[in-house]
Amino acid sequence: MATNRIHDVVIFGTGLAGLRAAVEIARQSQDQVDMALVSKVQIMRAHSGCAEGGTAAVLREEEGDSYDLHAWDTVKGSDFLADQDVVDRFVGISPREIRLLDHWGLPWSRRKDGRIYQRPFGGHSYPRATMAADKTGFVEMQTLYDTLTRYKNWTNYHEVFATDILVHDGKFCALSAIDCTTGEYLAIRGKCLLIATGGLGCLYGFTTYSQTVTGDGHALAFRAGLPLEDPEFLQFHPTGLVPSGILMTEGCRGEGGYLRNKNGDRFMDKYAASRMELAPRDIISRAEMTEIIEGNGMDGPNGLDYIYLDLTHLGAEKINHRLPLIREVTMKFLGLDPIKESIPVRPVAHYSMGGIETDINGRTRIENIWAAGEAACVSLHGANRLGTNSTAECLVFGGIAGEEMLKYLKTNRIELPELPNEMLLEAENCIFKNMLERNGSENPYILREELRAIMDFHAGVYRDGKELEAGLNKVRNLKERFQNIGIHDRSRVYNTNLINSLETENLLLLAEMLLIAALNRTESRGAHSRRDFTERNDKEWLKHTLVTLSEGKMRITYKPVTISKWKPVERKY
Numbered sequence: 311m312a313t314n315r316i317h318d319v320v321i322f323g324t325g326l327a328g329l330r331a332a333v334e335i336a337r338q339s340q341d342q343v344d345m346a347l348v349s350k351v352q353i354m355r356a357h358s359g360c361a362e363g364g365t366a367a368v369l370r371e372e373e374g375d376s377y378d379l380h381a382w383d384t385v386k387g388s389d390f391l392a393d394q395d396v397v398d399r400f401v402g403i404s405p406r407e408i409r410l411l412d413h414w415g416l417p418w419s420r421r422k423d424g425r426i427y428q429r430p431f432g433g434h435s436y437p438r439a440t441m442a443a444d445k446t447g448f449v450e451m452q453t454l455y456d457t458l459t460r461y462k463n464w465t466n467y468h469e470v471f472a473t474d475i476l477v478h479d480g481k482f483c484a485l486s487a488i489d490c491t492t493g494e495y496l497a498i499r500g501k502c503l504l505i506a507t508g509g510l511g512c513l514y515g516f517t518t519y520s521q522t523v524t525g526d527g528h529a530l531a532f533r534a535g536l537p538l539e540d541p542e543f544l545q546f547h548p549t550g551l552v553p554s555g556i557l558m559t560e561g562c563r564g565e566g567g568y569l570r571n572k573n574g575d576r577f578m579d580k581y582a583a584s585r586m587e588l589a590p591r592d593i594i595s596r597a598e599m600t601e602i603i604e605g606n607g608m609d610g611p612n613g614l615d616y617i618y619l620d621l622t623h624l625g626a627e628k629i630n631h632r633l634p635l636i637r638e639v640t641m642k643f644l645g646l647d648p649i650k651e652s653i654p655v656r657p658v659a660h661y662s663m664g665g666i667e668t669d670i671n672g673r674t675r676i677e678n679i680w681a682a683g684e685a686a687c688v689s690l691h692g693a694n695r696l697g698t699n700s701t702a703e704c705l706v707f708g709g710i711a712g713e714e715m716l717k718y719l720k721t722n723r724i725e726l727p728e729l730p731n732e733m734l735l736e737a738e739n740c741i742f743k744n745m746l747e748r749n750g751s752e753n754p755y756i757l758r759e760e761l762r763a764i765m766d767f768h769a770g771v772y773r774d775g776k777e778l779e780a781g782l783n784k785v786r787n788l789k790e791r792f793q794n795i796g797i798h799d800r801s802r803v804y805n806t807n808l809i810n811s812l813e814t815e816n817l818l819l820l821a822e823m824l825l826i827a828a829l830n831r832t833e834s835r836g837a838h839s840r841r842d843f844t845e846r847n848d849k850e851w852l853k854h855t856l857v858t859l860s861e862g863k864m865r866i867t868y869k870p871v872t873i874s875k876w877k878p879v880e881r882k883y
């Protein structure tokens with residue numbers, strides 16, 4: 311039987327987006343709103359803590375930057391699929407977020423004159439990556455968490471794994487969840503919900519993501535009937551360390567690093583001569599793959615051929631001061647000192663531009679559910695995100711979602727939505743009967759590994775219809791085999807065997823969904839690059855994909871792109 315826990319607001323996911331929303335609710339309500347903060351890991355272990363390079367904001371209008379320039383860079387970077395009203399709102403608010411965090415104690419890197427330092431980043435035509443060395447996400451998380459601890463009206467449900475978003479009468483009524491530390495089954499109820507569960511990058515084998523980033527929030531929302539928007543756009547970051555996939559931040563190139571092929575050439579002059587190593591990520595990832603395919607890369611382990619990220623000309627002082635984490639990681643993982651040697655890198659799965667569809671206020675189609683951060687698609691990044699715009703998005707739209715939920719609670723005098731008993735019982739059975747008691751012959755860990763290899767191979771930097779279709783068939787086959795898994799650990803406390811299987815079930819659903827959307831979009835735009843449809847096709851495809859699950863079937867519909875200031879033009883750098 312479930313234990314009921316009742317709150318005003320349920321915050322599902324406590325990375326940057328979830329924490330920023332919680333802080334907003336706490337401070338605006340003066341600690342009068344009772345919040346549940348739910349996370350499958352301890353708060354500081356959210357993937358946001360891994361963000362390295364920086365957070366975008368216009369802080370230097372007097373020195374030449376402007377809101378319009380940041381907006382234009384973002385729209386052009388998105389290959390014109392971003393909603394321009396969202397972009398405008400975002401660039402207007404992100405500077406305030408940097409200053410707020412400064413006031414809350416965040417130790418931003420500074421210039422000699424004491425002002426906040428900003429470094430260049432790919433696709434941005436002005437240096438606007440605000441940073442704390444190369445540990446930006448970690449200190450942002452710490453500052454928000456510290457700030458939240460000044461308030462009292464919240465309950466920390468960490469190491470609590472959510473399995474279902476329960477919706478009754480068109481409203482969210484509870485999050486169904488397992489307390490991993492005790493095995494207790496919980497119904498975490500509230501008057502509204504924020505989904506802030508991050509990305510889905512563990513769909514891929516070669517990825518920068520923490521192993522915990524399995525798209526659970528996407529999958530739960532999808533099953534609850536919410537559409538996922540633009541899921542085919544998956545970003546590959548140009549510099550994943552070979553062979554682990556650990557991110558070598560774009561800050562390396564922002565500080566002046568070069569990319570070189572096996573002949574020592576800075577090959578980016580062939581692909582984006584005006585921006586070179588600071589072109590947007592989709593363009594550089596394609597350039598690297600082209601070099602590798604044409605035989606200009608180095609042979610790597612397990613087919614992970616690579617090119618070089620060269621920092622040797624930057625000198626010890628700059629590397630130690632601005633990129634200390636990069637040096638620590640390459641020394642620990644490869645015994646390689648970037649002051650003296652080049653770093654082996656290749657494109658790596660890094661970010662999902664798509665996510666749970668929301669309006670410009672972060673609200674979904676279910677009236678008391680909001681989504682923010684990487685899990686959401688407010689449509690800021692379109693077909694390709696610019697580096698540093700994601701942490702900024704988490705802050706801006708996390709804050710907005712917090713504010714909006716508060717308004718909702720105030721204006722509507724909301725009652726706690728009813729939670730029918732049968733619904734809860736069914737959700738409980740899904741975990742403890744349907745999943746935990748499976749005793750088939752398939753090993754769920756092997757299925758997850760196979761899935762990730764399929765996605766690496768079939769839905770990578772370059773795609774084509776035949777490969778996508780073959781990938782889709784393989785994933786459907788894995789889904790069938792998954793019905794026959796065996797779970798060996800039958801205990802309730804810290805049952806990682808059960809949790810990992812639930813995650814794998816989510817990943818399988820999302821893989822199928824992503825492949826269907828990718829197959830459907832017969833053009834090349836941003837990160838979605840098809841060999842069989844090599845051109846961007848605005849006539850037919852200047853529109854957002856929406857995928858909905860209804861009665862077990864995935865259905866695709868479309869939504870127009872909001873274009874206000876900038877008509878699409880050829881995207882050249």
Ligand SMILES: Cc1cc2nc3c(=O)[nH]c(=O)nc-3n(C[C@H](O)[C@H](O)[C@H](O)COP(=O)(O)OP(=O)(O)OC[C@H]3O[C@@H](n4cnc5c(N)ncnc54)[C@H](O)[C@@H]3O)c2cc1C
Nearest residue numbers: 323324325326327350358363364472508683684698700701
């Ligand atoms: C290595 C790396 C470096 C990056 N560097 C930068 C950068 O420099 N600048 C930039 O702008 N962006 C960067 N990004 C992207 C950016 O960091 C992320 O998009 C952003 O931090 C995501 O934050 P979030 O709040 O949406 O989710 P996350 O921080 O991923 O948090 C997700 C939360 O959801 C919870 N959760 C998920 N599933 C469940 C479940 N089933 N039950 C309970 N809880 C659950 C998790 O426990 C966690 O609390 C980087 C990403 C990576 C991977």
